Amino acid sequence: MISLKIALRFLKSSKAQTFLIVLGISVGVSVQVFIGSLIQGLQKDLVDSTIGNSSQVTVVNVDDNAYIEDYMTLSMQIEDSNEDIENLTYSLNTPGTLIYNSTTEPVLLRGMELNTVDGIYDLSGKVTSGRMPSADYEIIIGTSLFDKFNLSIGDNVLLQVPLIGETSLTIVGTYDFNVSTINDLWIISNITTAQTILNSGDVVSNIEMQVKDVFMANEIAVDLQEVVANSNYNITDWETSNAELLSALTAQSSSSYLIQVFVTISVILGITSVLAITVIQKSRQIGILKAMGIKDSQASLIFLSEGFILGIFGAIGGVLLGLGLAFTFSTFALDANGEPVIALFIDPTFILISALVAVFSASTASIIPARKSSKLSVMEVIKNG
């Protein structure tokens, strides 16, 4: 313990130097904390905007022209099978052509379960004019399509479904998903409208759901295959169908790791060089202590302790600085709507790891100076006065 006390005293007696090293480590750690939170925030944002409002695990019939008949019981079984499954809903879909005056456009009629559709799609929140469909034969359509047809709320349009014929539908509202492929394609009714048009009876095309941890989707999908236990039904998940997004996320994560590795290396190099200088500055003291009978191991422990202490303070300073930076960023860097440009994601585990890495690096960095101190001979010091 005498080593620790000597280390503390050495650090205390050269306050400016100590402060600078601590600051150096703090800056390194804060960069890690900030960049890490930023990248994690970005990823969450990206994942959210890409799959936040879509089905993450979907049950469909293997045969494109067939439906799911026992969807009620199946839904209950699925919901009971896994606690991580949420926002389950189902819909019956059919492609068709929308006709108004002389304009025609290909569309997809989505007959949705309006009681549960908001869980995934937040459809009510996306209605931009008019209202949600409430009765049969009422639909809402995307704003772009609405403009293309030059429609007004209350207008009747025709939906032509191949092999079935034409059905008149009433526009009761418009929606905006902020995704043109959806806005241009989907027309949304309640489920019975779709069932009546298709004359299909009480069936659905798919059961859609989300999962608590989006990166578990694939695993859950695999498990569900057993729950469903029907080879006519296929279970897809976003991870399998969005391999590109997934690999982009992975690439982003690894670039963040790379930044952190380099920050860590520079912190280690910085501490090593400063502590190496400290050993030279304190070689006289080390020599005196050795003449007094301090063991080589105790002598090296002095500098290991210094590294450890510097690491601790650097880590604390760095976390505070990093969080401060994150806070400032999310308070002052706002977009036109007054929302933070990027919502940072503060992950306590990640911050703890960054802090531990700093303490570990600082301790590691002090190994070379510690060995130097261990090897220092009394004679060298005495001779040089």
Added chain:
Amino acid sequence: MDKVIELTNVNKIYGTVVQTQVLFDLNLSFEKESFNSIIGQSGSGKSTLLNIIGTLDKATSGEVIINGVNTKSLSKNNLAKLRNKTLGFIFQFHYLLPEFTALENVLMPYRINNEKVTKEVLARADELLDLVGLSSVKNNLAVNMSGGQQQRTAIARALMNQPEIILADEPTGNLDSDTTEQVYELLREINKKYKTTFIIITHDRRIAEKADRIIEIKDGKVYVDVSKTV
């Protein structure tokens, strides 16, 4: 009387490429509780000899036996322990730890091998500081004391672990003659009070003559070795 230190055929050669022999086949022994002085011209090998006795340096050949134990057979850690418990050093340039106070410097040899500073130990450190006349400045940082005060602190520190042997290399080298006189009085007093064996290098013949025994080193050999008959 018992021999506390014995040197047999000690040689010291410095350098590997250009070799200079500094000590030649030295045979010396020191008795318990004796007060010895070593004199000699500059460069004669006095410091080299003292550092070898103190295990700070290694003889090229020959034996150094302290309290019956051949220092050659001791591990680095055991040598450190020997220096901590049995030997006390006083150097010309006092070598205090500037980051610590006088009292902390005095306590340092004790704290190297003990966790807790007990009341008794603290009392002993105070007593030693009192002995060297530094009670009033004991909480000053070492750097904030005069040269003489620092030297006296170094003496108190050398005594802290009640070592059997004190090795001093020109302990008054940079002190004025009055202070030098005081310091020697002090060392003599300690020698009587604690039965500590002293080996002191000095340039000052006047001082040397106050010792029980004077050893003059010349060109790495014992040139004169006289003991006062009591």
